[in-house]
Amino acid sequence: NKADLPGAENAWTVLLGDPGSGKTTFINYLTYLSVTQPTALPAPLANLLPVRLILREAAARHIASNATRGTAQMLWAALQDDIAVRLGDVAAQRLLPYLQERLLNDGGLVLLDGLDEVPEAQQRRKTLLEAVQELAGTLPHDKSRILVTARPYAYADPRWHLNGFSILALAPFSEDQVDRFIMRWYQTVRGSMGWNLDTARDKGKRLYRVLKERPYLADLASRPLLLTLMATLHSSWGQLPEDRADLYEETVKLLLGRWQRAREVKGPSGELVVEPGITQTLRVGEERLRAALEALAYAVHDRQRQEAARDGEPADISEGEVLVAFRALLRNLDPDSLLHYLKDRAGLLIARRNGVYTFPHRSFQEYLAACHLANQPQFAERLQQLLDEDPRWWQEVFLLGVGKARQGGLSNAVSLISVLLPEDPEDIGGGELTEKHLRAAALVGMALIELRLIDKAERHPIYEAIIRRARKWLLRIVEGGHLPASERAEIGDALGRLGDPRFDPDFLFLPRQYQGQPEPFWGFVEVPAGPFVMGTRRRSAGALPEEGGGQKKLDIPYTYWIARYPVTVAQFRAFIQAGGYDSPDVWTKEGWAWRTGEWDRHVDEGALLDW
Incomplete structure (x- = not known):
């Protein structure tokens, strides 16, 4: 955020960020803008002379192990050495006095990267901090801006804090920043990949769509390092792995590679x-x-x-x-x-x-916890034991464990699922369904969706059998009102994706059965005139967040019909395909006015409230 960069209020700043969050990239980009597009920077930074130093190198070469106190001269010597590496010793000797005079008289933008990479041993970090503090004191405060980067752990101890320096933290990427990163990534790599401009733009849009379609990727994408890894996979493979476990497997390999490179x-x-x-x-x-x-x-x-x-x-x-x-x-x-x-x-x-x-x-x-379990004897039995102890905590480990098992073949994953759900609900001994049974069934439904088994089950009797069994269990949960409402909503969604047997695909996907009995009116229920209570009790167990407004008693003076279920996506698709969305004959006057965006001009407020 431009407003948070070192400015009038934050002339001296320490910028904190985790590994891979973009601290060094940020420093380099500020340096680049200072030289090429100074007007793109906030006013307090524009037209300042930029000086960038890598603190690890400065400490290694210019802070002796027996140094007792840090001085600004140590950083001036490091700057001269940095210039010499690029321009030679003679040029560095001539240029440094000019830079010193400019900075001491006119100020500048001093960018010091990597405080955390300076070792604490032999007091090097302490000495370096003293050097930074003294340098800051010699520069004109009203004309100079200083930015030091560090990882949070290296600046957590108050002993390492720089006096007079404010602290900022690098924020995760927003959705817009993720989009810009992806587009710029593909424009950058298109030359090496042999793509033209349109191809690179199209591939970037595809990656962004994938991130939007898979909710679990959103938080990963907000972190620059992990977004870079996903962009690397996508540009190399042409797509991200469809299975979560495969995506994590490839990302783990890339991260291990960072450790292993010399x-x-x-x-x-x-x-x-x-x-x-x-x-x-x-x-x-x-x-x-x-x-x-x-x-x-x-x-x-x-x-x-x-x-x-x-x-x-x-x-x-x-x-x-x-x-x-x-x-x-x-x-x-x-x-x-x-x-x-x-x-x-x-x-x-x-x-x-x-x-x-x-x-x-x-x-x-x-x-990685799922991978550890997968490599142990009796993987399925151990995973089931953990789920019995704490199903919500081990849920993601189970789902990723199923994905890990699938890497060895789809039948391995299905066998793991079958251990968790070995029989139909009507075959449970004693006939009593416990919460353990119900939660296991819910997890199996989620796992089958992640495996996309519904697309692979045709002509595979074992796969078809486990899907039928899962449907029975999920249907029992939904129709029986088991588990909290928020969880039942997820389970209902899973049931729909596995093929909800209550709805007739040959008749507009309208309901055809309820609790095993035929639906005489395609899912519509007649409600007689009279009072009813609307809403959920405050703090009611299992209530959805938006249902916390309390209850209200209303009296309806007429009989009416209402659908047992909300309109499904499949039903609305059938409605659109039949032309209903564009036909005023199947809308009320008020509804059609809303549909065409004209309701505020053609419907008076009283009629709208009555509607």
Whole structure:
């Protein structure tokens, strides 16, 4: 937000953001705009001389391990060194005095990236903060703007806070920003992919539609790193995997790849050092590394279940839990080597604050927990036991576990589902349906939809049988009023997608049966004249959020007919296909006025209220 950038109120600012949230990209983009399009920046930043430094490199080369105090001269030396790398030593020696004079007299936009990447060891971070503080004090306050970036954990301790600096956090992407990112992504990669402008634009629109059609992707897409991974998959494959489990599997592989790539970094004396990937450092294969991550995900997900605050965030993971999970891989390796990767690489575990880590999103925690269970003996039985203990908590793990099982073949996934729902409702011993039975049936319905089994069941008797069984269970829940109303609404939707037997596809999808008996009036019920109570009691258990307004007693003086169910999508489609949407003959006068957008001009207020 332009209003939040360093301006009159926030001349000095620390910008916080998780790994992959775009801190460095933001710094680079500000630098780019300052040089090429200064008028695109907020007024306080426009036409300021930009200076960008990477703090990790500045600390490595210009803060000695025995330094007792940080000074502005350390950062000036780092700036000269940065110029020398690009323009040579002679140019740097000539240019630095000019830059110093400009900045000290006219101010500038000083961009300092990566405070969190400066190690705490040997007081380097403390010394660097002192250097930043002294530099800020030497620049003209009314003409200068300073922006320092850091991960939240590195700035959580008040000891590291810079005096006089305000704190901002990078917000997740909005829908408009997601759309712009996707369009610009495809315009950027189209050259390497051999696409023309129209093809790139069309592919971007397709990815955006997919994100809108799959609600579970919306939160992932708001995070720049995860959106980048999805865009990478989509542009490489031509589409995102249709199954959630497949999408998470491919994304996990990409994130593991970030950990495993070697990279060049500057050592304590400024020399270039090749830092190996994590599998090389641990001297283990990717399979064992992943198994440790999966075991960790399951352990913390199980532990989080027992905590008072069970929100939608991934669990906080202590260093101790991480080291226990990786204990077999560390052997004689210093544990700090592992923790270094977690802090400095944006992989499958990220540092949330000092000594605390987390998965980049709750869904990755749940998917990896499902993978851990899938690799254990008696996977189905263990998953059923967990669902018996806490069905709502383990729901996503179950659904992703079904998707994981499908990666080994559709029959594996169907077998897993069959363990959870082994018989029809009428065959339950004693005839009593417990909440455990009902919730298991609801989960099976969701799993069948995620597998899209309805599209694959034709001429497969086993698949057809499990779908018929699921329909019976879901119908029993909906018609029997079991489970809270909000859950029944989801179950009714699942039943519709699996083929609701109550509705006749050969007769406008109108109801043909209710509780096993024929519907004599296609789902319409006659209501006699008299009083009725409208609404739901306040704070009633199972009420939908919009139903909390309380009850009101009304008296209807005439007999009327009302449909047992709201109009379904299939019914409305049949209505449109028959021409009803465009035919005034099947609308009331008031309804047709509304349909054509003319009701406010042709219907008086009294008639509208009566209607």
